[in-house]
Amino acid sequence: MVYPDPEALSHGVAERIVNLAGDAIDARGRFTIALSGGDTPRPLYRLLASATFAPRIDWEHVEVFFGDERFVPPDDDRSNYRLAMEELLAHVPLPEGRIHRVHGEEDDPEDAADDYEEDLADVFDLEPPGDEPAIENPRFDVILLGMGENGHTASLFPHTGAVFEDVRWVAAYDVEEVGMWRVTMTPTALNAAANVIFHIAGRSKAPMLRRVLHDDYDPDELPSQVVRPTDGRLTWMVDEAAAAALP
Numbered sequence: 001m002v003y004p005d006p007e008a009l010s011h012g013v014a015e016r017i018v019n020l021a022g023d024a025i026d027a028r029g030r031f032t033i034a035l036s037g038g039d040t041p042r043p044l045y046r047l048l049a050s051a052t053f054a055p056r057i058d059w060e061h062v063e064v065f066f067g068d069e070r071f072v073p074p075d076d077d078r079s080n081y082r083l084a085m086e087e088l089l090a091h092v093p094l095p096e097g098r099i100h101r102v103h104g105e106e107d108d109p110e111d112a113a114d115d116y117e118e119d120l121a122d123v124f125d126l127e128p129p130g131d132e133p134a135i136e137n138p139r140f141d142v143i144l145l146g147m148g149e150n151g152h153t154a155s156l157f158p159h160t161g162a163v164f165e166d167v168r169w170v171a172a173y174d175v176e177e178v179g180m181w182r183v184t185m186t187p188t189a190l191n192a193a194a195n196v197i198f199h200i201a202g203r204s205k206a207p208m209l210r211r212v213l214h215d216d217y218d219p220d221e222l223p224s225q226v227v228r229p230t231d232g233r234l235t236w237m238v239d240e241a242a243a244a245a246l247p
């Protein structure tokens, strides 16, 4: 779906999230969503917190996770959790304990990834993967993703091996390209979702969006290509600037 500008795009994504939340809560009594980070979702989160949209989501029945996190304390201005709190989560009536963040203040990023995987297992009432794949993977109602100019999504960066992780739900990587540890949901977790929404805006993303959508499958080079929900819907929601290089 292509929208004329970032504003219209944010409205489109917000509408889709409101509708999917209503469907999930009607069907199963709750709505599970994994939020993305970076700059693109800021206006979306602000919109979801606004009087136009916030009342349309039954926050009482929502569970919030993050598709990835920078391994920094929660009050760090690079924190995806902090971004979501400031623009959305602090302004809506989510019950205590419904915001599940990566503990970036811990000493060890790999312990933080293990803990986050346990948190996922608890909320979805599943056995986490060990050395073997889990019997059942957590099926988010919505996973919101962005895409970097280098084709990364969540914190699955090119040439880190992250796109080949096919057992864990959450993993930690020391990402040289950004000079920090990242904790991220893996393709196993992302592709178990019922709905994955790529939210992409801006001309700077146009060349990479064309490559991700039209180049041969090569997720080590183009990590966003690894997102192919096993039994779910993948929706690309972009503005005209990001779509400018598409045939």
Ligand code: 6PG
Binding pocket: 036, 037, 038, 039, 040, 041, 067, 068, 069, 070, 080, 145, 146, 147, 148, 152, 153, 154, 155
């Ligand atoms: C992060 C995000 C990341 C983001 C892309 C796009 O932690 O940075 O989860 O995957 O979606 O980097 O970021 P922008 O929206 O800032 O371009």
